[in-house]
Amino acid sequence: MKSRRQFLTASAAVLPALALSACANTGTSNLSAASTESQRCKKPGGPSEKYFPNIVVMTHTGRKAWFYDDLIKGKIVGINFMSVKSEEQFPVTQNLAKVQELVGDKLGRGTFMVSITTDPEHDTPAVLEAFAKKHGAKDGWIFVTGKPSDMQALYQKLGAHGGYEGTGVNHHIWRYGNEPYARWAASHAMAKPHQLAERLSWVEVKKDPNCKKA
Amino acid sequence: MTNTSRRHMLKLSLLTAGAGVATSQQIFGAGALVGDLCTSGEVSLAEDDPGSHDFNLSLFADPLPIIPVAEPINFPLDPPIDPARHQRYSEFLPQKTYIQVLREFDHQYHSGIPFATRVWGFNGNVPGQTFHARYGEPVLIRRYNELPADHVGFALPSITIHLHNLHHASESDGMPWDWVEPGYFWDYHHVNAPAGGDPLQKQTTQWYHDHRMDFTATNVYMGLTGFYLLFDNQDTGNENDTSPNAFRLPSGKYDVPMILHDISLGADGQLYLSQDTNGFLGRYYTVNRKITPFLEVEPRKYRFRFLNGGPSRFYELGLRSDQLFKVIANDGNLLPKPVTAETIKLSVAQRFDVIVDFSQYQPGASIVLENLMEQIRGEGPTGRQFPKGEGDPVMEFKVVPLTGPDNSRVPSKLRALPKINLSEVKKERLFKFDYFGGMWTVNGLGFDMDRMDAYIEQGSAEIWTIRNGGTRWEHPVHIHFEEFQILEFNGKPLKENDVNNSRKDVLTLGPGDEVKLFFHFRDFLGCHVMHCHNVVHEDHTMMIHWHIEPPKHGPALGEIIEPRPVMRLGTPPAGF
Numbered sequence: 001m002k003s004r005r006q007f008l009t010a011s012a013a014v015l016p017a018l019a020l021s022a023c024a025n026t027g028t029s030n031l032s033a034a035s036t037e038s039q040r041c042k043k044p045g046g047p048s049e050k051y052f053p054n055i056v057v058m059t060h061t062g063r064k065a066w067f068y069d070d071l072i073k074g075k076i077v078g079i080n081f082m083s084v085k086s087e088e089q090f091p092v093t094q095n096l097a098k099v100q101e102l103v104g105d106k107l108g109r110g111t112f113m114v115s116i117t118t119d120p121e122h123d124t125p126a127v128l129e130a131f132a133k134k135h136g137a138k139d140g141w142i143f144v145t146g147k148p149s150d151m152q153a154l155y156q157k158l159g160a161h162g163g164y165e166g167t168g169v170n171h172h173i174w175r176y177g178n179e180p181y182a183r184w185a186a187s188h189a190m191a192k193p194h195q196l197a198e199r200l201s202w203v204e205v206k207k208d209p210n211c212k213k214a
Numbered sequence: 215m216t217n218t219s220r221r222h223m224l225k226l227s228l229l230t231a232g233a234g235v236a237t238s239q240q241i242f243g244a245g246a247l248v249g250d251l252c253t254s255g256e257v258s259l260a261e262d263d264p265g266s267h268d269f270n271l272s273l274f275a276d277p278l279p280i281i282p283v284a285e286p287i288n289f290p291l292d293p294p295i296d297p298a299r300h301q302r303y304s305e306f307l308p309q310k311t312y313i314q315v316l317r318e319f320d321h322q323y324h325s326g327i328p329f330a331t332r333v334w335g336f337n338g339n340v341p342g343q344t345f346h347a348r349y350g351e352p353v354l355i356r357r358y359n360e361l362p363a364d365h366v367g368f369a370l371p372s373i374t375i376h377l378h379n380l381h382h383a384s385e386s387d388g389m390p391w392d393w394v395e396p397g398y399f400w401d402y403h404h405v406n407a408p409a410g411g412d413p414l415q416k417q418t419t420q421w422y423h424d425h426r427m428d429f430t431a432t433n434v435y436m437g438l439t440g441f442y443l444l445f446d447n448q449d450t451g452n453e454n455d456t457s458p459n460a461f462r463l464p465s466g467k468y469d470v471p472m473i474l475h476d477i478s479l480g481a482d483g484q485l486y487l488s489q490d491t492n493g494f495l496g497r498y499y500t501v502n503r504k505i506t507p508f509l510e511v512e513p514r515k516y517r518f519r520f521l522n523g524g525p526s527r528f529y530e531l532g533l534r535s536d537q538l539f540k541v542i543a544n545d546g547n548l549l550p551k552p553v554t555a556e557t558i559k560l561s562v563a564q565r566f567d568v569i570v571d572f573s574q575y576q577p578g579a580s581i582v583l584e585n586l587m588e589q590i591r592g593e594g595p596t597g598r599q600f601p602k603g604e605g606d607p608v609m610e611f612k613v614v615p616l617t618g619p620d621n622s623r624v625p626s627k628l629r630a631l632p633k634i635n636l637s638e639v640k641k642e643r644l645f646k647f648d649y650f651g652g653m654w655t656v657n658g659l660g661f662d663m664d665r666m667d668a669y670i671e672q673g674s675a676e677i678w679t680i681r682n683g684g685t686r687w688e689h690p691v692h693i694h695f696e697e698f699q700i701l702e703f704n705g706k707p708l709k710e711n712d713v714n715n716s717r718k719d720v721l722t723l724g725p726g727d728e729v730k731l732f733f734h735f736r737d738f739l740g741c742h743v744m745h746c747h748n749v750v751h752e753d754h755t756m757m758i759h760w761h762i763e764p765p766k767h768g769p770a771l772g773e774i775i776e777p778r779p780v781m782r783l784g785t786p787p788a789g790f
Contacts, residue, residue, distance in 0.1 A: 050265065051489055158489075159652055172651030172660075173491070173754075181366050184489055185428040188653055188660040188755055195663065199428065202372065208363040208397040210785050 048072065048179045053157055055150045060128035060143035067154065071142060076111045076178045076200055080189045081159045081171040082143075083119035084131050090171055090190075097135045098193035103200060108140025111200055116154050118171065120145045178203040265486040266478035266497045271326045271505060274610040278509040279502040281441065281471060284343035286310040291356055292787065295401050299779040301383040301738050306405035308354035314342065315358045315786045316373060316438070318365065323498070324505040329483025333437035333503070334361060334369065337790065340503050341473050341523075342422065342440025347406050349416055349446040355402045358786045363396040368487045369429065369436040371396050376425035377442055378563060379546070379694060379719035380417070381409045384740030385777050387694060390427040390757070391663055398781035406444065409696050410736045414632040415717070416446050417697070419471070419519045419546040419565045427663075431494070431525045431749035435487055437503070439523050441471040448629070449548065453622035463542070464517040464569065464622040470509070471519040474560070474608070475500050476527045491652070492687070493526030493592020493750040499585065499608045508610040514620035515571045517542075522560040525749045528595045528688065528722075530587040532557035533570070533611075534603050537581060540624055543567035547697055547717035548629035555713065556602075557586060561690035561722040563747040566713075569624050572613055579613040592750060594688030594724075631717065634699060634732050638675035643668060645758065647691060647723060647746060648683030653755050654746060660755030661745075668760035675734045677701065682723035689751065691721045694742040695762075698733035720747060735762050739776040 054068035065071055078099070082092050096113060103111055117123035123131075128143040137143070145151065159173050174191070176199050177184035183203040187196065291311060297303040314337055320330035321340055336342030336357075347353055361371035372395050376388030385392070386402040394400045408415040420442040424433035445451040453465040463469070476496030478486040488494055498505045522529055533539075540552045546565050558566045575581070584605030589595040600606075648655050659665075670676065678698075680691055697717035700708055704727060708715045721729055745757035764775070 172653045175489075181364070182368060183370055184368065185370075185432075186491060186653075186754055187428060191660065191662065192664060202428070203370065205364050206372075206395050209783055210397040 048177070048182050048184065051157075051184070053150075053153055055146070055153065057144045057146040057150065057154075058125045060125055060132045060137075060145075062125045062129070065142075065144075067144070071112070071114050071144070072179050074180055076106075076203060077114055077176065078112075078196065078200055079114045079116065079158060079175040081118050081155060081173070082115050083117050083171075084123050084127055085119055086171065087131075092171060092189045093131070093135050095190055095193060096141075096196070097137070099196045100136075100138060100141055102193055102197035106200075107138055111140065113141040114144060115141070116144045116159070117151060118155055118159075120148050120151045176200055176203065178205070181205060263478065263486075263488060263497075265480060265488060267481040267486075268497070269324070269327050269479065271324050271498070273506045273607050274508040274612075276325050276504050276507050278470075278472070278507040278609060279504050280467070281341055281344045281502055282339060284312050284314075284345045286312050286353075289787075291354075291401075293782070293784065295354060295356075295403075296779075299401065299777050300385060300403040301740070301776055302405065303403060306352035306403070306407065308403065309351045310353045312345070312353065312355045313337075313358070313786060313790050314355060315360050315790045317360045318362055321437070321503065323477070323479065323500065323503065327479065327483050331479065331483050331485060332367075333485070334433070335437045336440060339440075340437040342438070344441040344443060344471055345422075346451065347404065347442060347444050349406050349408065349444060352403070352405045352407075355404070356399055357394070357402065358399040358784065358790070359394045359396050360786065361396050367436075367484070369432040370426060372426055372429070373424050373433060373438065374400075374426050375402065375422050375438070376694075377402065377404060377422045378420060378692070379697065380404055380420050380442065380444075381407070381415070381696060381737065383738040383776070384742060385779050387742065388422070388425045389741060390425050390430070390743060392779075392781075393426050394781040397783060397785070399784045399786075400779075400781055404442075407737075410734060412632055413446075414630055415697065416449075416548075416629065417444050417546045417717075418449055418543050418548055419443055419521070419567055421473070421521055421523075421565070423523070427661075428753050431753050432487060434523065434749055435475070435477070435485060435494075435525055439473055439475075441473070441519070441521070443471065443519070444546075453620075461625050461628065462621065462623040464515045464620075468512075468515065468622065469517040469519070471521070472501050472609075473503075473521045473523045474527075474529060475503065475523045475525075477505075487525075490592055491654070491750060491754045493594075493748050495527055495589060495592055499606060501609045506607055506609055508612050510614045511572050511611045512616045512620075513573045513575050513577070513613055514616060515569055515573070515622045515624070517567060517569055517622075519543075519565060519567050520558065520560060521565045522562050524562040524747065526562065526592040528562070528587050528589055528690075529560040529585045529608075530557045530599055530605075531560065531608065532584055532586055532602060532605065534582040534584055537570060537572070537574075539566075540569040540571075541566055541713050542569060542624070542628060544713055544716040545697070545718045545720055549713070549716050550630050551627050552624055553711060553713045558713075559587070559722075561688065561720060561747070562749065563690060563692050564720045564722070570611075572611065573620070575613040577613050577615045581611040581613070583608045583611065592748070593686065594748075631699065631715070634701070635675070636677075636732075638734070639677050639732070640671055640674040642677040642679070644679045644681065645744065646681045646683045647689045647756060649687070654751045656744075656756060656758045661757040661759075663759075666741075666761050667758035670735045670760055670762050671765050672739060672762050673734075673736055673765060675732060678731045678733075679728060680721055680723060680731065681728040682725060685725045687725065688748075689723045689756070690747040691723060691744065692719060692747040693721070693731075693733070693744045694719075695738075696733050696735060698731040701730040701732050703727070703729050738762065739764060
C-alpha cells in the first residue's frame with residue numbers, strides 16, 4: 001500500500017484537475033483527494049436510470065407517466081407493491097398512510113411515495129383513485145397501474161425476490177432511495193410507520209456541520 | 215490463462231452439467247445437503263450483468279498489497295474521551311490510542327484498468343490499517359467520518375464501524391443503529407480481555423467493517439474493511455521468541471492477512487453493485503483490494519489469515535499443487551491442534567488462519583490459489599465444486615530465494631476449547647432463518663429496531679438452535695459478542711478432527727441445516743445483534759437484536775442502564 005503522500009501524487013496524475021477541498025478542514029486534510037471540487041460539485045441527475053424501467057404507466061389520477069422520468073428521477077422516493085383486493089389480507093396501504101402523515105410537508109416536495117399494483121386488470125386508474133381517496137392519499141403519493149406485462153416487469157425488477165415467487169402475499173419489499181444521489185435500499189413495507197419515514201430521511205443529503213459550503 | 219478464458223470455461227462447465235442437478239454433497243459442516251441448491255436454467259453469471267464491464271485484465275499482474283500496521287498517536291485526544299460513555303472504562307484504561315479518518319479517495323484495483331476507482335477507506339488505506347493489539351493492552355480508536363456528505367453512488371456516507379467479533383461493550387461494537395454522519399466522530403473502546411477472564415477464550419484474527427443499518431453491503435463493498443489482530447503470551451507475533459510459552463508461529467512479513475472481496479466495475483472504472491436482494495457476485499476476485507494479485511514468497515513457512523469480506527460469495531480455497539494447508543485458527547480462534555486440509559471453505563465473514571510451507575519449492579516456482587466453489591447466484595453456492603486445477607484463480611504465490619533462516623514453528627497443540635458446562639444454561643431458543651414476501655426473515659420477521667428479540671441474563675449461558683428454513687439458499691449466520699461452540703449439526707456432534715470443532719462467530723447454514731450452539735453472555739450489558747453475513751441479506755432485514763440484562767433485573771423493564779452514547783461533532787487533528 002502506498003503511503004498517503006504517494007497516493008495523493010498518484011491520484012493527482014489520474015485527476016489532473018484536482019482542486020482544494022470545498023469543505024476544507026484544518027491541517028493537511030485540506031489535501032484530501034476525497035474532497036476535491038470535481039467530486040463535490042457533481043451535478044445530480046439520473047444516476048439510477050439503468051436500474052428503473054422507463055415504461056409508460058397510468059397514475060391513479062388517470063394520467064400517463066414515464067415510470068423513471070416522471071416518478072423517480074430527481075426524487076427521494078419510497079416504492080411498494082399492493083393491490084386493492086389484497087389490502088384486507090395485507091394492509092400495506094393503511095400502513096403507508098401513516099408514513100405519509102409522518103413525511104408531512106416534504107411529501108410532494110422532493111419526497112414521493114409510489115405504490116405499484118400487482119393486479120392491474122382490476123386496479124384501473126378509476127379504482128385506484130377511489131382507493132387512494134379512501135386512504136387519504138395526498139399529492140406526492142402516486143398509485144400506478146398499466147399493462148399487466150409492464151406491471152409484471154416492474155414487479156420482477158423492483159419487488160420480486162430475484163424473480164422468485166415466495167409464499168403468501170409477496171409484497172413485503174419497500175424500496176427507498178434518493179435518485180439524484182443513487183442511494184437505494186429496501187426494507188419491510190409493513191415496518192412501523194416511523195421507521196419507514198425515518199428511512200426516507202436517511203438517504204437525504206445531510207449538511208456536513210463542519211462544512212460551510214456543503 | 216486470462217480471466218476471460220476462465221469465464222468461458224465456467225460457462226462451458228455449466229452447459230455440460232446438463233439439467234443442473236445438485237450432487238448432494240455437503241458444503242459446510244457435518245450435515246447432509248437437503249434441497250436442491252443447483253437451480254437449472256436462468257443461469258446469471260456476474261459476467262452477464264450489464265452493469266459489469268470486462269476490462270480483459272491479465273492475471274497476477276500486480277503485487278498483493280501488504281496492509282500497513284496502524285500506529286498509535288502520541289498526543290492527547292481533543293476533545294478528550296468521555297469515560298461515562300463506556301462500560302468498565304476505569305478497569306480497562308486505554309494504553310494505546312489510535313485515530314482513523316474515513317475519507318473517499320482513488321484506488322487502482324488493477325494496473326490494467328485505465329481509470330482510478332473511487333473508494334472509501336481509513337487514513338487513505340483500503341483495506342484500512344491492520345491493528346496489532348495485545349491482550350492486557352486496552353485500546354481506544356477514535357474514528358472521524360470525513361466522507362463526502364453529498365457522495366453520489368450506492369453507498370451511504372453514514373457509518374458505524376463494527377469490530378467483528380471482539381469481546382467488548384455494545385457501545386464500542388459498531389451497532390447498526392450507532393451511526394456517525396459526516397463531520398462527526400465516535401470513540402471505540404476495546405478492552406482486549408478474554409471473555410469471562412478465561413485465557414482459553416482469547417482470539418486472534420478479527421476484522422472491522424461498516425455495519426450501517428440497510429447499507430452494510432454497500433459501505434463494505436465501497437471499501438470499509440480492515441484487520442484487527444490480537445496477540446498474547448503464546449501467540450506472540452514473534453517467530454524468534456525465546457519464551458517457552460511462545461508458539462513461534464510465522465511472524466512479521468511472513469504473517470500475511472488477506473481479505474477477499476469480489477467486485478464488478480462499470481465501464482467508467484467505478485464500483486458497480488446490483489440491487490438484487492439475493493446477493494451480489496462480482497466479476498473479479500480481489501485480495502487486499504487488488505484484482506488477482508501475486509505475492510512473492512520465500513521457501514519457508516507462512517501464516518496466511520484468510521478472511522472472506524463478502525458481500526455474498528462463498529469460497530473453497532485450494533492450491534494448484536500438492537501443498538496442503540495446516541489450519542490453525544477458525545474465525546479468529548486458535549484450534550486445539552492444527553488440522554491439515556487440502557481446501558478451506560469460507561462463507562462471508564469467516565476467517566481461517568493457515569500455515570503454508572513453501573520450503574519444497576525452488577525459486578521461480580508458481581503456485582496458484584484457486585476458488586473451487588461454484589456459485590452462480592448471490593444466495594449461495596450451487597453445491598458443486600470444481601476439480602482441482604479447474605477453479606477460479608484468486609492469486610499467485612511466486613517463490614523467490616530464501617533470505618534467512620525460518621525459525622517459525624507449528625506447535626502440535628495450540629489452544630484447548632473451553633469446557634462446556636450445560637448446567638450453566640438458563641434458556642434455549644430457536645431462530646429460523648427464512649424468506650417471506652420478498653424479504654429475508656428471522657422467525658418470520660424482518661429486523662425491527664423497536665422490537666427486542668430476546669432478553670438475556672448477564673453471565674448466563676444459553677443454547678440457541680439456528681435453523682435454515684430455506685431450500686435454495688445458504689446463510690452465514692453471525693452472532694456478535696461471544697464465540698459459540700457447536701453442540702450438534704443436524705442432530706449429530708461434530709467429529710473430533712472437524713475444523714468446526716472450535717470457537718466460532720460465523721455459522722454457515724446450508725438448505726435445511728439445523729445447528730445447536732452453546733455460548734455465554736458475560737462481562738458487559740447492552741444490545742447486540744445476530745444476522746446473516748451475506749450482507750445483502752442482512753441489509754434486507756435478516757437480523758435480530760437482543761439485550762443483555764443484569765441478573766435478576768428482569769426482562770423488558772425498559773430501563774437502559776448501560777451507556778447509550780451518540781456521535782460527537784468534530785474534525786480530525788492536523789496531520790490526519
